[in-house]
Amino acid sequence: MNTLRGLYAITDSQLLEGGKLLPYVEAALQGGARLLQYRDKSTDAARRFDEASALAELCARHGATLIINDDLELAARLGVGLHLGQGDGSLSAARQRLGDDPVIGATCHAQLELAERAVAEGASYIAFGRFFNSNTKPGAPAATPELLDQAAMRFALPVVAIGGVTLDNAPGLIARGASLVAVIHALFGADSAAEVERRARAFSALFT
Numbered sequence: 001m002n003t004l005r006g007l008y009a010i011t012d013s014q015l016l017e018g019g020k021l022l023p024y025v026e027a028a029l030q031g032g033a034r035l036l037q038y039r040d041k042s043t044d045a046a047r048r049f050d051e052a053s054a055l056a057e058l059c060a061r062h063g064a065t066l067i068i069n070d071d072l073e074l075a076a077r078l079g080v081g082l083h084l085g086q087g088d089g090s091l092s093a094a095r096q097r098l099g100d101d102p103v104i105g106a107t108c109h110a111q112l113e114l115a116e117r118a119v120a121e122g123a124s125y126i127a128f129g130r131f132f133n134s135n136t137k138p139g140a141p142a143a144t145p146e147l148l149d150q151a152a153m154r155f156a157l158p159v160v161a162i163g164g165v166t167l168d169n170a171p172g173l174i175a176r177g178a179s180l181v182a183v184i185h186a187l188f189g190a191d192s193a194a195e196v197e198r199r200a201r202a203f204s205a206l207f208t
């Protein structure tokens, strides 16, 4: 099975505070999320290691792929994937350090040239966006859905769409060639784990 297709769930420290991280992530995985990104901007290395380790175990149990945001050292310690933005360090150095297997993703904003470079440096997927208004990252550079047509035509790698993705607008992104939709608020902004699972199932069903 191609694991780089479907719902890409991304954690959020604020939305998942107060003991929600593991139950809400488990619900997302139960609902079919194929990739999970641990995105935590804090500097508490011990807590980050403990949380990421617990997420690695959950992902392994559900056959999903764990990706660490920004932090090559943590990804290397756990032997899992990594997502790098434009200011997060060298993708080719990360590929060299992690080896051929782990998934490494690259933020390409709205620029096909950034994707060209990411592909050459060993990326496993290229991520574009934000496509819509994002509560989580309102300042992210804007991309238009038409960009996905061009990216899907030009690159053989899976294309990720991120930024303000909801159950209503995701079908349009998938129809234009997104292999994965990366979602924070429309997934983890739910008020129960059961609702997270329901939303994850609904996102996942868009890919069948």
Ligand SMILES: Cc1ncc(COP(=O)(O)OP(=O)(O)O)c(N)n1
Binding pocket: 037, 039, 069, 070, 083, 084, 085, 086, 087, 088, 105, 106, 107, 127, 128, 160, 162, 182
């Ligand atoms: C799948 C995916 N796409 C884009 C991003 C954004 O990465 P970046 O630009 O480095 O911003 P931060 O997430 O680090 O704030 C992402 N995390 N995941």
Ligand SMILES: Cc1ncsc1CCOP(=O)(O)O
Binding pocket: 129, 130, 133, 134, 135, 136, 137, 140, 162, 163, 164, 165, 182, 183, 184, 185, 186
């Ligand atoms: C990390 C990131 N990069 C571009 S938009 C974004 C946030 C996505 O979160 P949401 O799904 O809540 O808009």
Ligand SMILES: [Mg+2]
Binding pocket: 069, 070, 083, 084, 085, 086, 088
């Ligand atoms: Mg980053």
